[in-house]
Amino acid sequence: MAASMQHLLTHQHVVLLQGKMGSFFNRFASFLQSQNISVSKINFNAGDAFFYKHEQVHNYTGTLIAFAPWLTQFIAEQQIDAVVCFGDCRPHHLQAAKLCEKLGVSFFVFEEGYLRPDYITLQEHGINGYSRLNTEDIKALKKANDKPLYTHNRFYRLCVAAIVYYVITRAFKHRFPHYHHYRGMTAWQEAMAWLKAPWRKLLGYYPDKKLQRDLVNKADGRYFLVSLQVHNDSQITHHSPYLDIVQFIDEVINSFASHAPQEQLLVFKHHPLDRGHRDYRAVVSNIAARYKVAARVFYGCDMHLPTLMKHSKGMVTINSTTGLQSIYHQKPTKIMGRAIYDTEQLTDSQPLDKFWQTPQRPENEFYLRFREFLIEQTQLNGAFYGKSPWMYKYLHTNAPSSPSLEEQGSLKP
Known part of the structure; x- marks a missing residue:
């Protein structure tokens, strides 16, 4: 299991912010609870609420400007020691990341897999430009020999989840009057x-x-x-x-x-x-x-x-x-x-104008070690709309890969 997940599992009380549209965070909460970790959830709209069926749910109905003070108080009162979200660039998540840095609270981000298919990413602090991974650490690693299990990821599950999510969010918008979708579309x-x-x-x-x-x-x-x-x-x-x-x-x-x-x-x-x-x-x-x-x-x-x-x-x-x-x-x-x-060994550092004329190939040996580094540090064998072997083997009963809407949860008042 990735080092990022191993570190997350050392925490006592985790709060989940916004996740992927659908039931992934609901299943993830079950996984964390199976590890004797307390889990809270903050919903920002009715779509978030619909897909989450566990207890310790808190609906944030305030403005974006007021979120940081509210979250500061919430973290203190609930004794939160880790925050988890999907996507580190959503407006509320950007505020959460800065706040966690200030308070010394761990901040973890789920994202699509750096390596695809059959991987998803979990990284501490942030991804890409916000990443703090040090490629100097890969020198001692061996060549990659990963064999991820097939995750049965299905695009139609994303479509169904998205339709339900947007319909529910729109239908109950009055319960979250200040929420605006991060992609800027109705x-x-x-x-x-x-x-x-x-x-x-x-x-x-x-x-x-x-x-x-x-x-x-x-x-x-x-x-x-x-x-x-x-x-x-x-x-x-x-x-x-x-x-x-x-x-x-x-x-x-x-x-x-x-x-x-x-x-x-x-x-x-x-x-x-x-x-x-x-x-x-x-x-x-x-x-x-x-x-x-x-x-x-x-x-x-x-x-x-x-x-x-x-x-x-x-x-x-x-x-x-x-x-x-x-x-x-x-x-x-x-x-x-x-x-x-x-990095210099993988991508061409020349200006684009020169790239067309003398493109430089990556160093394959370094790539194999870099791939192993990413897998060991940040990659989980799983899918947001399929199976997640890293999660299921720790649960007493396997969650279905495509739960019904009734199983995914219901809208909470």
């Missing part, structure tokens, strides 16, 4: 975006597959891959210099047009979870035309990422975990934001 806007997604997938599926075949068969080793991220991902807003994805696209195409060899191509890969929210096809086309490289720049979504990586010349990304996959395939990788894996 339930209706989210619903419309997810309704657009399958239609856009249908329209783009065959053109994207054709583009993939052409790249593999006709441009093998002649294209750079650009992995785009979700437009409002906290890794963009907090751990990069960019205001939005369009600014990043513009910088990349501008640099490519001025410095990449004429025979090289550039391929933008859209993030599938952002399909309904954003479509950069016209943006990429217009920017490429402005920099006079329209014939060398391509864009798609439904393409097999590992296949594209294997046949690429290298990858550019802001700080996506796909960068680690690129390094795994021993491809030159350029990071434009702040990422936990952005």
Whole structure:
């Protein structure tokens, strides 16, 4: 089990803030209680409350400005010695992190796995730009030999949880009058975006597959891959210099047009979870035309990422975990934001302008040790919408991988 979890299990009273939409924090609370740890939960909206069925629940209905003083008092009264959340960049969680630092309370963050699939991340203090992991510690580690169990993670479970979460949050908004969703979208806007997604997938599926075949068969080793991220991902807003994805696209195409060899191509890969929210096809086309490289720049979504990586010349990304996959395939990788894996032996430290001309491959031996380091320190064999072997073996009875809404909990007054 990861060192971060081992440390968390040494605490006496843990408070859970906001988690993933769905029942993961409910199951996690059961796990902590099985280890004789007291668990409290703070809900910020009705969706949080619906999926959590344990006792010691506290609904925060105040303003964001008043949260830090309220949490200070709560920690003191309840004798909290550890705070756990999902995502360290949500407004309430940012305040909690600063407060924990001040009070000497441990702060742990769940996030999607640095290494995928079949891993999730639990890290103390924060992730990526907030990480305090010291890569000097990996020198004594051996090569990675991890064999995670299959977690049966399912996308439809996320969809069902999200629909229920947003509906409940909207229906009982009057109980949490000051709550504003951290992504800045209303339930209706989210619903419309997810309704657009399958239609856009249908329209783009065959053109994207054709583009993939052409790249593999006709441009093998002649294209750079650009992995785009979700437009409002906290890794963009907090751990990069960019205001939005369009600014990043513009910088990349501008640099490519001025410095990449004429025979090289550039391929933008859209993030599938952002399909309904954003479509950069016209943006990429217009920017490429402005920099006079329209014939060398391509864009798609439904393409097999590992296949594209294997046949690429290298990858550019802001700080996506796909960068680690690129390094795994021993491809030159350029990071434009702040990422936990952005070290000299793994990523290309040259300016982007020079990256196109002389891309540097990662050191595979160092990568294997770095991977082992991440697993031992931060990675848990599990899934937010599937099974979590690290959790189940400590429970007297295994929790189902896809609990019914009745089992997931009910809305508390």
